[in-house]
Amino acid sequence: MRISPYLLVTLVVLLFCGLALHTLTKSPSGEANRVAGETFLANNAKQEGVKTTPSGLQYQILTEGAGERPVATDKITVHYQGSTLDGDIFDSSYNRGHPLTISLTNVILGWTEGLQLMRTGAKYRLFIPSELAYGSQGAGTDIEPDASLIFDVELIRIH
Numbered sequence: 760m761r762i763s764p765y766l767l768v769t770l771v772v773l774l775f776c777g778l779a780l781h782t783l784t785k786s787p788s789g790e791a792n793r794v795a796g797e798t799f800l801a802n803n804a805k806q807e808g809v810k811t812t813p814s815g816l817q818y819q820i821l822t823e824g825a826g827e828r829p830v831a832t833d834k835i836t837v838h839y840q841g842s843t844l845d846g847d848i849f850d851s852s853y854n855r856g857h858p859l860t861i862s863l864t865n866v867i868l869g870w871t872e873g874l875q876l877m878r879t880g881a882k883y884r885l886f887i888p889s890e891l892a893y894g895s896q897g898a899g900t901d902i903e904p905d906a907s908l909i910f911d912v913e914l915i916r917i918h
Contacts, residue, residue, distance in 0.1 A: 789895055789904035796889050796907030799844050803886055816872050817886035826879025827917055829863060831871055834918040836860045840911045849901035858915055867892050874914060882913040 804811050811817045829835050838858045840851040852859045863871045869887030877883055889895075889905040897904040 789897075792903050792907070793889060793905040795844060796905065799907060800886060800888055809886070812872065812876075814868075814872060814891060815888045816869050816891055818873055818876060819884040819886075820881070821884055821911070822880070822882040822913075824878030824881030824914060826914075828876070828878050829874055829914070829917045831863050831875060834860065834862045835874060835914060836916040836918070837874070838913040838915060842909050843902070844907055844909065847901070849899075860916075860918070869908070870910070870912070873910075874912065877912070877914045879914055879917060882911065885910045885912060 800815070800817060803809055803817055806819075809817050809819050836858050838852045840848060840853055842848045848854075863874055866874075867887065869885055869891035872891065873883060873885040873887070887908045887910065889907050892906065892908045893902050893904075895904050897906060902908065
């Protein structure tokens with residue numbers, strides 16, 4: 760079967776037009792998410808008990824731990840729940856019924872930074888700006904481009 764060069768060119772043009780349209784339709788959402796995140800974090804920084812690191816990560820200590828602190832290369836076990844700024848839960852080890860064991864080198868920057876502040880046994884709420892989360896690419900269908908995120912994280916164990 761031979762494909763006409765005109766048909767091939769037409770398909771390539773349609774593919775690029777589709778990609779361009781996809782990019783354009785995501786951009787306003789990303790911009791809106793970026794502004795919403797900046798506004799949320801600016802207001803959240805004024806809340807009692809919320810601390811902000813130089814990178815812009817915000818955290819609130821829900822339960823202080825008494826154990827060791829992990830370093831950026833450690834493997835950890837945590838229970839967590841992640842949500843968008845409007846409260847939609849997109850992932851939860853609690854809902855799955857078992858904690859997550861993962862290396863801090865394989866998580867978003869906000870987790871790597873935030874978990875190093877915690878001691879074993881601690882539970883923190885992390886308010887993660889988009890640039891420390893998934894940035895302009897987002898993640899899957901639940902995390903839009905430039906979305907700031909909220910995670911409740913309980914550090915169970917350092918391996």
